[in-house]
Amino acid sequence: MSSPLPHATPAIWRFEAIGTRWEVGSAQALTSDDRAAVADAIETFDRIWSRFRDDSTVTALAHRGGAVAAPADTDLLLSGLTDIADATGGAVSPLIGGVLARRGYDAAMSLIDRGAESAPPWRDVLSWTSDALSLSRPATIDVGALGKGRLVDLVHAVLAERVSGPLLVDASGDLRVSGADLRIGLEHPYDTSRAIGVVTVSTGAVCSSATNRRRWGDGLHHVVDARTGEPVRTIAATWAFAPDAMTADAIATALFFDGGPEIALRWGVEWVRMTTDGRVDWSPGSPAELFMRADTVAS
Template identity: 85%
Template sequence: MSSPSAPGATTEIWRFEAIGTRWEVGSAHALTAGDRAAVADVIESFDHAWSRFRDDSAVTALAHSGGEIPAPIDTDLLLSRLAEIADATGDAVSPLVGGVLARRGYDAEMTLTDRGAEPAPPWRDVLSWTSDTLSLSRPATIDVGALGKGRLVDIVHGVLAERVTGPLLVDASGDLRVSGADLRVALEHPYDSTRAIGVVTISAGAVCASAVNRRRWGPGLHHVLDARTGQPVRTIAATWAFAPDALTADAIATALFFDGGPEIAHRWGVEWVRMTTDGRVEWSPDNPADLFLRADTVAS
């Protein structure tokens, strides 16, 4: 998804790097030092809980030794939603895909050294949680990347919405949430960043995108892996999901790479667009985007 133009009434843009990606916050007035500190605090708290790239995170501690720890922030929300996506996709999406990604080279050290495909462990036999605890019966690597960035966008948006007035945009490199003004977003062609396959205009809610041309390394390797096999997705090139909140949109954008994705999108009431690797485009019945397509390239 190409960078959106900020809502018309938003005049101040704050750009920064966090959790390994680029963020933009658009607001009607410049954010104060206190506003920015509040954002930094919630990002640090979330990252300290869920980042598998940090030595001091909760999920890294479990990856080393298993066992039980106090539930980090949003444990039940994140893992319950991930479990629904796993059920819908036949476990192609798994909360224990972290070790699979690391084995293919997308590890904490970013070695980008492929050690071969390996399925994720059966997460239902290994992982459990309550509102108070998070447990692994043996060491394994939890990864909430299927929806975690979307959730963090929601958290940042919520913090700022309580502190500032007027239009607000929070954009974390493809996962965004807006309120208070119309925002026009281009759906970037996954094979040509100078082109869009369509545009969508939203005034409140979230748009999340994912594509296999992002975070690529090695021959045919990218970050969207089938947890059942450890192999990269080969049939879907890019997805876009439109929902009231970014967690939901991010989760569906991930699920759409697999069979079962459109069905759970329908159950959750999420509209979507996706493009296959052979150039066809599919979309939900009430998709809000205006698509720029030839009739012979479309599959509805």
């Protein structure tokens, strides 16, 4: 997904964090204190929820199970994942981390496939209250289905309190904008020099996911069905449009599976997706302008 910065946000800050490229656009240049506040927000979130860090809360639980004091955002993230898991019949799971690691998408990024396995029945293993996050046995929590979107929202909130005027936070496919019209190309998953459409957003979030990103081995990629451990073969790319990035990110993930359009409707999220055979479908209220071919369909 391309995201050219609007003219109203002339100050650009680009940096790398959580293994991805970020762009922040603002009407005024950020101070060193502003940037430090963003770095602190990202570090705090990552130290809790990253399965790629040896020192994270998630990694500690993966090694030993047990209970820890409920970190910030526990209920928000896991309740959202529960809704997506239920809507997709378990294709999305908060315990998919071990499944992805086994296929090679592990903490060391070994990209060595050790075969498919299904995620554990997460309701039997994972629980949480306002006070505690618990695993009845070691397992790997993965909030990737909506976690990057949540972090985009957190960074946007930090900066919105510190700077005035138009603001854009873009984490390589998950973005949130306020106060400026942003025209975004929906990148073709099989030809990154092309777009299948465009959408203009002035306030809100656009999140995308595609199987042409984070690929390795023989047809392996990061969108995996938790019930089988196999990568998705029918959907190539998704885009979701919502007031906040966490919601858009969650729906962009859910749309790879049966039940995705239904939960998008319940949550009031508009969307577009492209199948691996080149068809495009979209929600009735989608704001995207699509460059349709004869074989595209609406649903």
